[in-house]
Amino acid sequence: MTSEVWDEETAARYDADTADMSTSEALRPTINFLEELAGSGRALEFAIGTGRVGVALAGRGVQVCGIELSEPMVRELRRKVEESALPVAVGNMTTARVPGEFSLVYLVFNGLSNLQTQAEQVACFQNASRHLVLGGRFVIELWVPPLRRMPPGQTAVPNEVSEGHLGFDTYDPVHQMCTSHHYVKDADGTVRYDFGNFRYAWPAECDLMAQLAGMQLEGRFSEWDRGVFTAESDSHVSVYRKG
Numbered sequence: 490m491t492s493e494v495w496d497e498e499t500a501a502r503y504d505a506d507t508a509d510m511s512t513s514e515a516l517r518p519t520i521n522f523l524e525e526l527a528g529s530g531r532a533l534e535f536a537i538g539t540g541r542v543g544v545a546l547a548g549r550g551v552q553v554c555g556i557e558l559s560e561p562m563v564r565e566l567r568r569k570v571e572e573s574a575l576p577v578a579v580g581n582m583t584t585a586r587v588p589g590e591f592s593l594v595y596l597v598f599n600g601l602s603n604l605q606t607q608a609e610q611v612a613c614f615q616n617a618s619r620h621l622v623l624g625g626r627f628v629i630e631l632w633v634p635p636l637r638r639m640p641p642g643q644t645a646v647p648n649e650v651s652e653g654h655l656g657f658d659t660y661d662p663v664h665q666m667c668t669s670h671h672y673v674k675d676a677d678g679t680v681r682y683d684f685g686n687f688r689y690a691w692p693a694e695c696d697l698m699a700q701l702a703g704m705q706l707e708g709r710f711s712e713w714d715r716g717v718f719t720a721e722s723d724s725h726v727s728v729y730r731k732g
């Protein structure tokens with residue numbers, strides 16, 4: 490298992506760090522999309538974190554469950570919603586099993602990349618499929634690695650350049666690995682450094698992983714608002730159907 494476990498400090502900061510993408514306005518297209526696919530069935534979020542998406546989806550009346558590796562992240566989620574309203578299994582999304590069947594399993598915010606080997610990513614698709622009813626959907630939101638932005642000999646690409654945040658990604662194309670480096674200026678002026686390691690996967694590789702798990706690509710969009718996915722898209726929302 491190669492996932493990095495999110496610690497207490499990261500968990501405590503998570504909601505503030507993602508505030509921009511957690512407003513009801515920012516989340517609306519995501520929640521609309523997921524609510525429609527869940528229908529009258531249950532939804533399971535892999536790597537639910539502090540519940541940024543899951544809590545909002547449950548707020549629409551969908552029965553949501555979660556799987557999450559980090560206990561500190563689950564403790565943050567518990568400040569918002571009780572176990573009886575949104576049960577979470579602490580475990581690895583490649584293997585953990587939540588009782589019952591689901592019409593929707595979803596993994597947002599580049600979650601697949603937290604799994605740092607191909608074998609684990611395949612296991613994640615298989616575990617999603619294991620939880621789905623026949624005809625149920627697995628939805629992933631995943632970045633497309635911007636390798637076209639790297640001329641020969643260059644291995645780093647900026648991900649953000651602003652007054653409070655300098656970030657760049659370094660790539661190891663041989664192993665499909667990326668390290669994201671972040672230098673963030675805190676309110677008191679001190680600069681903190683953070684990094685994360687991710688395995689990138691092309692959309693076509695995701696489709697193959699889905700096939701190995703008994704699912705087929707049903708639709709691919711550039712965004713949650715169902716924009717057209719093109720060669721210029723830097724991210725995709727893909728829907729896989731079981732059976």
Ligand SMILES: C[S@@+](CC[C@H](N)C(=O)[O-])C[C@H]1O[C@@H](n2cnc3c(N)ncnc32)[C@H](O)[C@@H]1O
Pocket residue numbers: 492493494495507535536537538539540541542556557558559562580581582583597598600603604
């Ligand atoms: C970027 S956060 C996303 C949280 C939430 N889904 C959201 O959109 O805000 C990534 C989460 O993945 C969790 N995670 C990483 N590897 C995992 C694994 N193998 N199984 C389950 N959760 C994992 C981390 O602990 C963290 O909470």
